[in-house]
Amino acid sequence: MLVAYGPDGHPIVAEETPLDQLQRWSHERALLCPNCRGVVHVRGGPEKRTQLHFAHQKGECAWSTEAESVRHARGKSVLAHWLSVQFPQAAITLEERLPEPNRVADVFIRHKHGACWAVEFQCAPLDIHEWQHRHSAYRHAHILDIWIIGNNRREKQEAFIEAVIATAREALFLDPLAVPPAAWLRWPVSYETLQLWPQGTAWRPSLEGWVGRLGYCASLHDQLYNMRLGEQGLLIHPARATLEKRTQLLQAMAVAPSVDEVSLLSYLGQNASEEAVRGVILPLLRAYLRDPDLLRRYNFGRGSPHQPLREEDALRVQRAMDWLLSLAKKGYSATCLQGLLKELPFVGPYAAFARYYEMLLDLLDSTSS
Structure with missing residues (x-):
């Protein structure tokens, strides 16, 4: 886990706190799990070449995420920073425990106007019924759930990924271990639209067609920091906006x-x-x-x-x-x-x-x- 409660009862983020301070609190058993309130200790850091995090000394609590991969842990930190740059006025927290819908959101955003978003970084396989349950629970709690998928699942045709694309009309795949973090934006397009795209080299080198069980998709590869979330939680990239505008113009020109x-x-x-x-x-x-x-x-x-x-x-x-x-x-x-x-x-x-x-x-x- 990346967040723990410090001696004063307030949440602290491992990577945002001096290591010597964390080590002292850890030695004093003053760091607590934000979910079960059990004692946790600081782990990792530059010397061990792993991301700084907190872990229970023994056993696991019901909310524990200690078995998570390096990719998942790093991805949460990368996404939190990416979002904080875009929404400086919002309150952004890691590993936010939500009593309703009884989940821990990887990254949680509270906007000043009251809207709440839960960003889930999914690196492991996920059963479609479990995804549908989580998605429905978030919506029932009036929380917009945004699913970002680990790049280790990018070439897989899984039902939950198709459900994300069908629901949001897009999906973002993230490699948080790349420097800088790399992302692939995928969104559905019709075969007719693909046929309209010209073969000019000036504006299409980062685009490739992708075919899944749902049909055709466009896939755009770039650095994560060249993409952003709009006010409605939809992904925005300049090349995609240009492409869609030119496609509309092409459709008019064709007739x-x-x-x-x-x-x-x-x-x-x-x-x-x-x-x-x-x-x-x-x-x-x-x-x-x-x-x-x-x-x-x-x-x-x-x-x-x-x-x-x-x-x-x-x-x-x-x-x-x-x-x-x-x-x-x-x-x-x-x-x-x-x-x-x-x-x-x-x-x-x-x-x-x-x-x-x-x-x-x-x-x-x-x-x-």
Whole structure:
């Protein structure tokens, strides 16, 4: 356990109290278990290379957590610190004994406005019926229970993990032993949403698809301290917020009747520089919009079965290729132009513009080789 009662009857946290003070109180048998009021002693510390904690000298009380793993003990401390940074006005306690629902919460938060949260760090297997019992008991006591799962269970398909995702619409896996602590945020998404995600490299390297018995999930890996809890107890990460915003925009673009310049600029956002967008993408887009059917008619210089290649079409495409070649003098290499192509949305009417750009690059590549 990480918390004990000191000589004055007030709770003390092992890692927040000088070691020599703890050792003196331990020798004087002045440290008490907050649950059974039995004598506990200080254990661990830097010399023993284990986390500083308290333990009963013999036997166990009914509330004892002494068999917990190093991961679980460290995780509680990490989470308490993470939460205290986010909610400096709240009262945050470790191993809070709650008479209702008759449990010890790993980390307990009392907000100034009265809301109470219990954060449970689950590293061991948990029966689904036991999870449902604990979840219902917390809700009956008007306590929001937030379940964070040890990274040792991240690749397992367990009923209680699926229940957490189904209830909260997300789950957080934590490795508290990593430096700095690492976390994986997982939330459910539809197959259609996954299909909409582009393959651009500027904004997706930390995301991976994950499939469980409930369906598809997105999984985002980052440091714990780059994530936070919102006022409703929901997890927030900038990449997730950006992804969800862009997905909504993609859904609208997929059913749009025509290409809209403003929507395209909004979609590209920070993934392409303003200079590249205004110097490459927009001029090409405006040329394309003057004759969207050019791509079909030109057909890589072959024309269409019922319409031979027109001289004016060939001239327009050649001018576009010459213009792209001139961009090399401004620092836009072939690799750079290919990178911009990857950032374009291949949905709805925007896909035709992307294919037009792709055709020009392919023609340039074939002529240069």
